[in-house]
Amino acid sequence: MALATTPPGPSSYIAFSKAYRDDPLGAFGQAWKTYGDSIRFKALPGVDVYFVVHPDAAAHVLNSHGQAYRKAASVHQPLSLLLGNGILISEGESWLRQRRLMNPAFHRQSIVKLASVMTRFAQEQADRWERYPTGSTIDVAEEMQQLTLEIVGEALFSTGLEAQLDSFSIAFRRAAEFINDRINAPFKLPMWVPTKPHRQFTENRDRLQQIALHLIQLRRHQQNSPLDLLSMLMAAQDADTGAQMSDSELLDEVMTLLIAGHETVSVTLSWAFHLLGNHPEVLQRLQDELETVLKGNPPSGEDYMQLPYTRTVVEETLRLYPPVWGLSRETIEADEIQGYSIAPKSFVIVGTYFTHRHPEFWTAPEQFNPERFTEAEALKRHKFAYYPFGGGPRICIGNQFALMEATLILATLVQRFHLEPTSAQPVEIDPTFTLRPKNGLSMRLVRR
Template sequence: MIGKDPFPPLVPRWKSIQRALKFALNPIPILDKNIEEYGDTYAFHIGGFFSKGIVTTEPEIIRHVLQKNHRNYRKSNIQTKILARFLGNGLLTSEGDYWLRQRRLIQPGFHRDRIKGLINLMNSEIHDSLAQLESQIQLNPVVDVHGEMNRLAFRIIAKAIFSTSLNEADLQALSERITVLQKFIVRQIRQPYMRPWHHLSGQVRRHEKISDRTKEILARLIAQRKNSQLQEDDLLQMLLDARYEDTGERMTDEQTLDEALVLFIAGHETSANALAWILYLLAQYDNITDKLRKEISRVVGDNSPTYDHIKELQYTRQVIEEGMRLYPPAWIIDRVSLDDDVIKGYHFAKGTLMILYVYGAHRSDKLWNYPNRFDPGRFHQDHTKSIQPFSYFPFGGGPRLCIGNNFAMMEMQLTLVHFLRKFDLERIPGDDVSPLPMVTLRPKAGIPIKLSRLRESRVRHS
């Protein structure tokens, strides 16, 4: 049957080859152009060569792959092989029965009620980091908020995992090593043709050693916790206390370490990017920032934000959701089919690479009115019913939905509260800010924004 049936429009091989270099530099304009020319679901030759891939922004197809027939799809080698080589076998990088068992074990630890317990720790980290930024802007008011949000999000996830067990020296060492590893992983993914050279030149080995040294720190911290009588309210404790349903046993030390390392990686760059883009948007839309400040002032006042405040900060949530619509940190999600499949009348053969183009769906004019307009009102509870399922999926969907989504939403809401109570934001005229999709959707060269201390009167009376 396969072959006789409809297949999505195919970008001719010569065109894929012609566009390959531009694609490698920045895939978004090419993906958008192809959608314009070939439609919302199209096929292409991977790297211009023989195997085919599908790109889609159609919610029905996305839902089918992630949710309805998810058993027929696995993650591509990017996550299960390249990431796993340096990060080990954790939730993000594992597949099949092993993944499911781990997910069932860890899921309760990310339930809202557990995440609530991390609020004080997050508040104090955000407070300290922004206090430092406040003194920094006295010397230079122009700040790269992408860099700042990265530092902050790294500290938040580090403290959320290890809380008081983590001293500053370990935190710095982890940050440096994980940054080096991430840079190399990005190169491996973006320049597949260089991979043989990375092996031959010893770069892979060198980075494996960095990964080993990172794991040594984690192993020491885990052993210290296990040997102490401390019962902390953090993610490490959750990993150590979790018991498999069937055997009642806990994870081995190696499993605990792999899961902790994956949380570090999955849990900071995404939130950092989202926050940086949101601040960039706010620096351009004074009316939205004012409305946000009003809500913060009404709900939280000068208090330290609590979980009850968070629930009430509806407009703040809308701003974050709209920010992630325009700049989804996970800008694509990929899967490979395990068997032939039929979706919306299209027949896809076993082994087809499916690229679920999150950025494209979030900005499709078939799914959104004025898709490029920053309008948090779309996510007002009276309007969300009209949003088609899987036209908005910044955290993915189906059984592999981001496990840290509640954590991330709380972290981002708290950061916006603290940030907007402290600083005024001003866009730098003529700045050259544009997204560069690496593994996540980063800005090409940072996001410079002029920060000034918010006048007291503005906090109280806005």
């Protein structure tokens, strides 16, 4: 048997990390071009970072050999400042218990019931836009963030978040910036050191948690509670012990769902509008589908399955702009990926953004072409050529929720409005926290 070797990579990590700080996607993209699908960076003495792009490697790390990996502490410790030990962060038995408790709330039957929440809020958004003078310039990224936060808030609590929406949104954005900086900082001061950013982060985190905890406590005292995600989480019982979640466990899960459940969908929608604004032929097909299927009526939950082209637009957007552009893991034990040896306690990044543009698996990968996502085309593909929701046991629990929400919002807004680019300049990507358009996304709102 041939001995496993070490993947190639740059000799100077300092040069790479400087390029990474200036332009993370550009730095990884350049390294991918130079060294191929598996790269090793010597980060610090004794600490290696491996970057893998091939779908086989993604399948290996996320699925078939997932037991040799755990979520990377350097990313998840900063995240846990906000999400505690919620399902996104936890590991092992405790994660399995949380996942089992939460799974029923995300089954298709449960999600379908939320379709009316999604369409109602999307219609309200369209009504708000109706009041703007046609031709107004709007920040689509900002508008989608508010809308998706409203929807996940309603799905969780049925009511209650509206009044606090702005406060939540601002505190979240600031807290997310702090976490992103902390993830990328080579040295992290302990949080008890009273620096200004630490104090500000704590204030923002406390504001977010107070809002969520208040809604949980209100529900504890409510009779005839509505059938929403929060009641499902509160009613969920551990199969072995019959135990239910405490307020602090609920708080971590609620924070996780509010945050994981709005930011990702909001950036997907922003990119979808950006792509549609620059691809009139795709927009035309989408409008044709909406006209044929909806016949001028507003979309309802039942229409979701009848809008296959709209959904492929969402899927293709998630290919080109996966909100979670890379997945980071740590090796628990030594491993071998595609013939390369991976040292124990190394950091492995699975490069979703790059796999989604891998020329061996996608024809004309840079082109926006929703046709790739017809059932027949999808069946022909490597299962891990496309994984915007991750894969294996830790796959996104909200993937059905997200696809339904993005499809229904897109259908509702495209039926009534056309969003035009305000500039011929390409929109820059800001890969902090999630893959967002840099400095928002300014577009011209035209009534149809």
